[in-house]
Amino acid sequence: IAGITQAPTSQILAAGRRMTLRCTQDMRHNAMYWYRQDLGLGLRLIHYSNTAGTTGKGEVPDGYSVSRANTDDFPLTLASAVPSQTSVYFCASRRGGNSYNSPLHFGNGTRLTVT
Amino acid sequence: QQQVKQSPQSLIVQKGGIPIINCAYENTAFDYFPWYQQFPGKGPALLIAIRPDVSEKKEGRFTISFNKSAKQFSLHIMDSQPGDSATYFCAASKSGNQFYFGTGTSLTVIP
Numbered sequence: 001i002a003g004i005t006q007a008p009t010s011q012i013l014a015a016g017r018r019m020t021l022r023c024t025q026d027m028r029h030n031a032m033y034w035y036r037q038d039l040g041l042g043l044r045l046i047h048y049s050n051t052a053g054t055t056g057k058g059e060v061p062d063g064y065s066v067s068r069a070n071t072d073d074f075p076l077t078l079a080s081a082v083p084s085q086t087s088v089y090f091c092a093s094r095r096g097g098n099s100y101n102s103p104l105h106f107g108n109g110t111r112l113t114v115t
Numbered sequence: 116q117q118q119v120k121q122s123p124q125s126l127i128v129q130k131g132g133i134p135i136i137n138c139a140y141e142n143t144a145f146d147y148f149p150w151y152q153q154f155p156g157k158g159p160a161l162l163i164a165i166r167p168d169v170s171e172k173k174e175g176r177f178t179i180s181f182n183k184s185a186k187q188f189s190l191h192i193m194d195s196q197p198g199d200s201a202t203y204f205c206a207a208s209k210s211g212n213q214f215y216f217g218t219g220t221s222l223t224v225i226p
Contacts, residue, residue, distance in 0.1 A: 004158075033214075035216075040218060042121070042204060042216045042217055042219050043204060043216040043219075044216070045213060045214070045215075048213070058213065090159070092158075098210075103149060103164065104149075104151075104159075104161065104214060105161075106151075106159050108157055108158050109156075109157075
């Protein structure tokens with residue numbers, strides 16, 4: 001089934017540790033995104049990539065980095081995790097271009113707890 | 116600063132009722148307004164979307180009403196069912212570059 005695969009599904013991480021959340025899509029979408037979801041705050045954009053080889057900062061990029069070496073993969077790295085990064089992380093993708101004909105598709109998320 | 120403001124935070128209705136979720140925005144450059152539905156343990160999924168050149172869009176039991184002059188849009192769920200119990204997010208986008216989401220509404224439909 002085509003879609004977005006995120007790994008791991010959940011993780012408990014000690015503060016100060018490095019962690020990479022994985023995201024792979026098989027829809028050949030050009031654009032990919034990382035959001036974090038926190039109760040009462042909704043979904044906030046961390047980083048995005050409009051096409052392979054390019055990345056950009058979203059609303060809350062501090063403490064996170066991304067890379068886009070190819071079309072399918074868009075890993076999110078926390079270089080030194082802090083408790084405020086406890087959240088549910090969603091990867092999303094879209095074909096690109098006109099919004100109306102290219103909606104966002106989401107993965108099922110990674111639940112991260114930083115202790 | 117929240118680009119899209121959503122209310123209420125939670126909503127409880129009886130089966131068959133018509134829950135209404137409201138959103139407001141400030142940026143008049145937004146040109147795409149989708150609603151997403153999210154079930155526990157899953158990612159959000161597109162439910163219905165509207166462009167600012169129309170005032171209403173219906174898909175099945177779901178209707179978006181759009182008021183361009185007031186910069187507001189709302190989701191109506193007709194004949195709500197227990198299976199509609201989920202979290203709903205409104206969003207707005209400008210030319211697909213970034214999507215700004217509301218804070219979400221948790222809907223419970225009581226049988």
